[in-house]
Amino acid sequence: MQELKEVKRTGNAVVYQTALNRLEQFCSNSKLKFTDINFTLLDSFSRHLTVRGLKPNSIGNYFRSIRAIYNKAIKAKLVDRLYYPFTEISIKTVRTAKRAITIDHIAKLSKLELRPNSKEWHARNYFFLSFNLIGISFTDLIYLKPDNIIKGRAVYRRRKTKKEYSIKLTTMAQRLLTYYRHTGKYLLPI
Incomplete structure (x- = not known):
């Protein structure tokens, strides 16, 4: 996220930070390791967000952000691809209604x-x-x-x-x- 801020992509940095904050809050753990993030955790997190009233597109944004962070960690050799938890996770989006002003x-x-x-x-x-x-x-x-x-x-x-x-x-x-x-x-x- 710091790297994104350095290249003036603050919007992405904020989105990533927000997703990370929600995940850490859900886990009650600010020291979450990449290897702690697995299918079971992500599935529970998704249900938790749904119960809290978040819409599929908001949940999808969180999951795409977490996935992007995870992918960067794999490229940076911080975690082995063997632990990649997103192969079985479906990130859904729903087409939103047009909200054009009349x-x-x-x-x-x-x-x-x-x-x-x-x-x-x-x-x-x-x-x-x-x-x-x-x-x-x-x-x-x-x-x-x-x-x-x-x-x-x-x-x-x-x-x-x-x-x-x-x-x-x-x-x-x-x-x-x-x-x-x-x-x-x-x-x-x-």
């Missing part, structure tokens, strides 16, 4: 009377800026710099996937970016 809700949000410069007012502006930039993630939005705006387009590389985007700025996006323009390093004062 056009009616967007219209209501745009007409909502909010006190200028309130937290809610800025949050709505950031939402509409993200919406107008085809759903740019909040992280990518706050890291936009003035040199990411080229000939009426937002050109940037997504931090998570490294995929490059070039998005035409709508009138609303231009208006919001002009409003938030300041002398800092980034486009938005966050």
Whole structure:
């Protein structure tokens, strides 16, 4: 997890740490050894999480994280592959329902009377800026710099996937970016 933080993959480090914390909490053991992690333990852990109300996708995230840590330990020769507990463990995911906002809700949000410069007012502006930039993630939005705006387009590389985007700025996006323009390093004062 420290290595992930060093290469600025803090999101993965947090996910791994959270999974590890849950497993250690379940086992009441912060000194868990790789050889202690076996099918029986993982199966009990899965049932424990289910009883606690976690959904299959959350449990799957924990198990994928623990498996990734285990795989790294094998590569680093910290544990022999002979002890690998995941061959009999099925990590399930369930397709989640689409949670798209309706056009009616967007219209209501745009007409909502909010006190200028309130937290809610800025949050709505950031939402509409993200919406107008085809759903740019909040992280990518706050890291936009003035040199990411080229000939009426937002050109940037997504931090998570490294995929490059070039998005035409709508009138609303231009208006919001002009409003938030300041002398800092980034486009938005966050």
